[in-house]
Amino acid sequence: MATFDARDYLQQLPSHGCHLLVTFEAKDLQSEITMSNASLWRIPDLDVEQGHFQHQGFEGSLRLFLERVRLEILEAKHRYPEHTWKSFDDFLISLEQVLSGDSGMLTLEIRDPSGLSHVDAALEPKQTTFERSVRDDWALGVLYPRPTIQGHTAASVARWIRKSSRIVALTGAGISVESGITPFRSSDKKGEALWAEFDPTRMTLGLFNRDPTVQAEWWQLERKLMGELSKAEPNAAHQFFGMLEQQGKLHGVITQNIDSLHQKGGVPDSKMNELHGHLRRVICANQRSRLNPQPCGDGACDFEPIRFEDVEPTILLPTCPKCSAPLRSETVMFEQSMPEGAVESARAAVREADLLIVVGSTLRVAPANELPAEALRRGTPVILVNFDETRYDEQVHVLVRQPAGELFAEVSALLQRPEEEDEEVEVKEDVHEVVAETSTHAGTWDDGSEEEQLYGDDDVGD
Structure with a gap:
């Protein structure tokens, strides 16, 4: 034996x-x-x-x-x-x-x-x-190829954009910071963060469904976010993906954000996969739906969803006029499952892509943190724009530590030039050789214990 x-x-x-x-x-x-x-x-x-x-x-x-x-x-x-x-x-x-x-x-x-x-x-x-699956690969320690050369500038990003026709974006909180949206956590320990003001351990679906105190705190948080969103405009990074849509190059956007800034930047709803919901509408917590799969009661309420801005701002805890259950937005709370089909659709989009661009996500929360691996294991190039270190930094084809709006404004300008000029700029850019040819992941089984996520926003840092 x-x-x-x-x-x-x-x-x-x-x-x-x-x-x-x-x-x-x-x-x-x-x-x-x-x-x-x-x-x-x-x-x-x-x-x-x-x-x-x-x-x-x-x-x-x-x-x-x-x-x-x-x-x-x-x-x-x-x-x-x-x-x-x-x-x-x-x-x-x-x-x-x-x-x-x-x-x-x-x-x-x-x-x-x-x-x-x-x-x-x-x-x-x-x-x-x-x-x-990606988790199978990680558990086994399967090796993924690394690029021989890794780029670090707008010119490298522009080169890959020119070569690609089915581009998928994966975005987190970092893409919206330049639009004035406060992240739930901050990469700067002294920076603003929502979790410095609100206790995330109380913001769970179970507590919300049964505790009026938590419901009131949750509404306070949501209104703070909506106050920012009412003033926020899409920055150059959001607009860049809208431009790709106009050019017929955008296959889809997968976002962990709930701010709808991609749509404002020109990406149609049909190309959006909002993994953690959105703040556009308010529903009854006792109404079973794709974004409320675990209602607080029998789920039979037929309240017609309304726009968030139509909720009376002076009411601390809005309730349903039909059944008196608390109202809530169509966002994913802790302990709540992702919208049905969202994860499968995201994986399918990445498998179909010929370029994946990851912007402003620390890639620490499952299942979004598996999507770059879905691309890399198929040899699909990956561009990573992020200030924080991730498990993929040495595997991606382009790694840029720069504000997303600033970077994609440069990329947009480069793409307006003739391709020959773009190539001349690229020759001078800062690139380095990736020494190792392969990369291995830790050989431990991932049981998905980090899948819980709140309000669709990825962490920007620790």
Whole structure:
């Protein structure tokens, strides 16, 4: 009986993961199976399973595998309270019946992102393949190519824009700072930030739905944001993506912001994917919808959404005129899921892009932080405009530490010139060679615990 660490075979990984489904009985227990430690395996009949990287992998017979499971259950039993021991004993009795040949058919299911697992063909396994996710890659330590040369100026950005026809933008709070929008956090420890004024731990969907005090604090926060938005105008960065739309080069904008400045800058709603909602409308908290999937009551209220600016400003806590539940904006709070289909649509857009431009996002919050990897793993060039360090800094084709509006104003000016002049400028720009050819991520399983996010705004820094 041997262990099997998939990370020892990175250079030999199949292109896809595998999903195996095997039915077996006592006479099949000598059949051989190979299961990498990247696998999630389960035997539904015995109500037992182990997750990805929660075991050491296995190579050997089905009998040896089940005997190892029995040993691990015996060892684990005494680490739990005595009142739980009966469930352990019941499982062990069922497993003993399997090993002694007294049970019927059982099913073993294996989901292995590494694609290295396999079972004896005599068992006639049902096998399908699937594309590894970014999290699968990170857990396995899969290597992504790095560019040989990395640019750092507007000229490099302009060069990639000229070459591309299906451009996708991923934007966070940093793109709107120059428009006067206060970020929730600031890269400058002394700078303004909303979380210096409001307690983020109280701004959860659960607390909002049941605590009038939190509802009032939430409305105070939203009104502060709307006060800024009423005066804000799109800056040159927002307008740049509107220009790309006019040129037919913009495939889409994925934003973590809720300020609607991209639309004001010329990007149509049809090209927008607002991962964390928006502040344009107010809905009843007891009305189930795409941006309110967990209503505070039965979700049956039919209140017609209204514009945020139509809410009476003197009322500290606006309530629904039909059911008296609190009103709320169509934004994503902590503990609230993303709008249905938003994440899948974002991933699809990145897969279809021939250039990804990331602006003003620290890329620390899932699932937005996975989108650059979706591009890089396919060889799609990535431009990153951000003041803060990210996990992708050494992998992107262009890395610029400059205010977004200032940078894209320069890029716009360069794109007005003949291409020959642009190339002359580019020769003189500051570029450096990226020494390593590949990059690896930490080999730990990401369970998505950082997916919660508030009001659609990405952190600008710590």
